[in-house]
Amino acid sequence: MxxxxxxxxxxxxxxxxxxxxxxxxxxxxxxxxxxxxxxxxxxxxxxxxxxxxxxxxxxxxxxISSLEPVQVEQSSDGTVKYAFRLHDGPLIESVLIPQNGRHTLCISSQAGCAMGCRFCLTATMGLQRNLTPAEIVNQVLAVQGHMIQTGVVRATPRQLIDNLVFMGMGEPLANYDNLLTSLHILMDEHGLGFSERRVTVSTCGLVPRIAALGRDIRVNLAVSLHAADDATRNHLMPVNRIYGLDALLAACRQYPLAHKRIIFFAYLLIKGVNDTESDARRLAEKLQGIPCRINLLAYNESEESPYQCAEGQTIKAFQDILHQAGYRTLLRNSRGADIAAACGQLATSGPAAESACNPTPGMLRRQDQTHGRP
Ligand code: SF4
Known part of the structure; x- marks a missing residue:
């Protein structure tokens, strides 16, 4: 059959x-x-x-499929991390970030990731598989359901989640067809009704797919940049060896933006790697002419990572240079650090992937600083 x-x-x-x-x-x-x-x-x-x-x-x-969280953890700052086990075993996560009465949901597009960024725990897993459109959409539905169960009240269920960001596990543009189908479902007025202003897709820089995304649908674009020169970016993000910085920024310049919309660039500040004043000046020069905001992310150190977070005064000096050059910047606070749900880097360990039920709190390790949330 x-x-x-x-x-x-x-x-x-x-x-x-x-x-x-x-x-x-x-x-x-x-x-x-x-x-x-x-x-x-x-x-x-x-x-x-x-x-x-x-x-x-x-x-x-x-x-009709659905997802049920196998683990829900709440941070002292209100961030909630949901772990879902897919029918064939892999674990994925979604993170709900409440702020000023609004909710942003960060969802995964792949189990694991093949892109190999050096600072990212998800990269250590390799790619397990792409998520189906249903598995992408079901993360949103499961979180909505949990919000309703836990007493979050809005006039309509559609208003429970204000913003949706594809910045969890995986490179969304590497799962392009399923991403696009899920976006059509999430943004259909008969489906979940998210407007284009409320949906952001983040990429490490798959240049041809950035162009395709701009052609196929209207959503916000976020780019994980993390370096302002090819040598440093080649070292941090192998994708740059295929699509270099100039090609990436040319794709950003051509990305169709709605009136007053901008591109979000994420820049992880790593001590001694990409945090100097000349890096800041180079970044300001490279992004000239792109309507954007630069989200500066303090690197979350971990035992597994060889990198350290830039010093506070270095971060301040970096930000000042960008301000003086006329850029909007945001220094992102790490949300949900106490439950390992701070911004974008997710890895499930081997034993966790093998454990079919009863996950333990330490099962998922997340540093989450891959794709800076807008
Ligand atoms: S930063 Fe994003 S694209 Fe890079 S390995 Fe991690 S999840 Fe994949």
């Missing part, structure tokens, strides 16, 4: 084709699509707005 299709892997257009193939009208597909992404929908039996016979027909040809 062929594997049944997961309805959450389909955009509205694809679901419409699927329903037409089953003899259902297009209007029914819209209704099914909207019901799929309502809180509380966990299977065909819970889709009570859909006629019983239609549900039975769908259940014979399709399935």
């Amino acid at each position: 062929p594997e049944r299709i997961d309805l959450k892997n389909l955009t509205l257009g694809q679901l419409t084709d699927f329903c037409l193939g089953l003899g259902l009208p297009a209007a029914r597909a819209r209704q099914i699509f909207a019901t799929l992404y309502r809180p509380g929908t966990s299977g065909f039996a819970t889709m009570r707005t859909i006629k019983r016979e239609v549900r039975a027909l769908l259940a014979a040809h399709a399935c």
